[in-house]
Amino acid sequence: MNQVGGPASGDSTVADLGEFSLISQFTRGLQMSPAVSLGPGDDAAVFLVNGSAVCSVDMLVEGVHFRRDWSDPTHIGRKAVAVNAADLEAMGAFGVSMVVALGLPPELSVPWVREFSTGLREEAEAAGVVVVGGDVTAARDITISVTVIGETRGLPVVTRSGAAPDQLVAVRGRLGWSAAGHSVLSRGFRSPRVAVEAHRVPQVPYGQGAVAAMAGATAMIDVSDGLLADLGHVARASGVTIDLDSSALxxxxxxxxxxxxxxxxxxxxxxxxxxxxALVACFSVGDVPMGWTIIGRTVAVPTHAEPTVLVDGELAPRERGWEHFRT
Amino acid sequence: MNQVGGPASGDSTVADLGEFSLISQFTRGLQMSPAVSLGPGDDAAVFLVNGSAVCSVDMLVEGVHFRRDWSDPTHIGRKAVAVNAADLEAMGAFGVSMVVALGLPPELSVPWVREFSTGLREEAEAAGVVVVGGDVTAARDITISVTVIGETRGLPVVTRSGAAPDQLVAVRGRLGWSAAGHSVLSRGFRSPRVAVEAHRVPQVPYGQGAVAAMAGATAMIDVSDGLLADLGHVARASGVTIDLDSSALxxxxxxxxxxxxxxxxxxxxxxxxxxxxALVACFSVGDVPMGWTIIGRTVAVPTHAEPTVLVDGELAPRERGWEHFRT
Incomplete structure (x- = not known):
């Protein structure tokens, strides 16, 4: 009856550690970057931003965004950073720093916290952001709020609203892997392993957001809710219709x-x-970068119609998807 | 048996609203500043930072940091911003923007959310920060994570570690009011009203952090854990002993x-x-700004001793305080 992530016999708990020793699990041996003039340990962190600052926050809650019996603490730490860093990518920005606020149950084991911290650091390194600060508090459910701050380095940001008719829609990264993994896990299976691992930790195509921005992407988003749902945001924000070619997906x-x-x-x-x-973006013909897959095009919204997403010229049935993976 | 903050008959709930309508409760009619080039609604916010960026995060959890039967939603919104903005003040920085991640129980009433959002905005305005983005998710307990980003505008930041012997220690803001209010509330009383209100929403001395920085403050902190505890952080970080004069408090x-x-x-x-x-800072003699109260001085740490905080030259008993107001 031992809860996953609860203390094994002999493991100390978060409550045993206390706030300051707990914080040291996260800060010990942290590497700073030249941009960071003050890291964890004071009232706030201080760092330089080159160009405009780009900022995004996400909150992950146990039982809603992850399950301790499906994911190791390392996975959960990595995912918490990845979902956020993907938002910087989707703006075409470069990562600088991140802060993390944690709500942890007092009975959580110290090894769980240590592995979670390792996951946070691994993904932060992959995303090119430095952990500069945080906050830890008691909570009933593990609750993770990561805020990432990036910089534009003089490049224009790529919003959701810049797409125009007769452009190409292209994707970089995986589509559907996490959902397939979720489908497997929810049936009690653990294979195919690659799908399960994709559900545990998304593989964000780091660096490709800036590649798209430099190539002249007119609009971009990261696929967090589903391709149809997220391209729907782009279609409405840009005032275009997006037509996907199913044979190209x-x-x-x-x-x-x-x-x-x-x-x-x-x-x-x-x-x-x-x-x-995954990153999905719109480009003028000829601008699609190497390694990106063209999956559709933008068209003018017909008179009296609303911007929407089509598949092979037809309205994609809304029930095909998303509620499917929500509940 | 209706839970405080739960729906009164007829009130719709967070679950009724759904994610996108819920977000609009926070974003509708939000005022941006000239520094903000992209506010809520895209993958990330974009804004300018003048000088170095200064960043702090805090997480507030229902039942740990606030109680719905003790505080109105407006108070809770204001407090969530204030505790964070105080960290910017304590660096001598100027506020720019904030993002907020929220975990909300599905049965929470929409009026509760609306008033909470009003509180967030009111305090953000007082603190000089603009709400530029956020995230909303389901959670068992109301969980609020605010990240504030400030700027130095070319002023040096004031850390905890710059104090030297023979400087003056001065305070700006209230000491002990929140604890007195907590003491009253935990006994089931609601007066004196000013103390109760001080517990619900701290009165951060906005703008005084920069005043202290410009006056040449050598070290500064905001009093969140208690004067002795927080000056203990300054004493250890700076390598000085701090001697408070009880008659000056x-x-x-x-x-x-x-x-x-x-x-x-x-x-x-x-x-x-x-x-x-409150803000408490160390200054060279003659540098203490108008309106600040001198409450003690720094002295060299005696040989073989550790940096610490004294009251009237004597070691303050550790048990006098903090645990008292914890649990």
């Missing part, structure tokens, strides 16, 4: 495997599965 | 009233009560 092997085992159309994962944090 | 009228009613020494509130977020 990448249906990767793990999706085929999971779809076959669960009896669903793998395209459902691709169109409606969120949480992979 | 302000014992304001509400503290006297509450102390008399509860049979404690009012000095306990002043020395050990936290959560008022």
């Amino acid at each position: 990448p249906i990767d092997e793990p999706l085929v495997t999971v779809a076959a085992a669960t009896g669903v159309d793998p395209l459902t994962f691709v169109l409606s599965g969120g949480d992979d944090h | 302000p014992i304001d009228e509400p503290l006297v009233t509450v102390a008399a009613a509860t049979g404690v020494d009012p000095l306990t509130f002043v020395l050990s009560g936290g959560d008022d977020h």
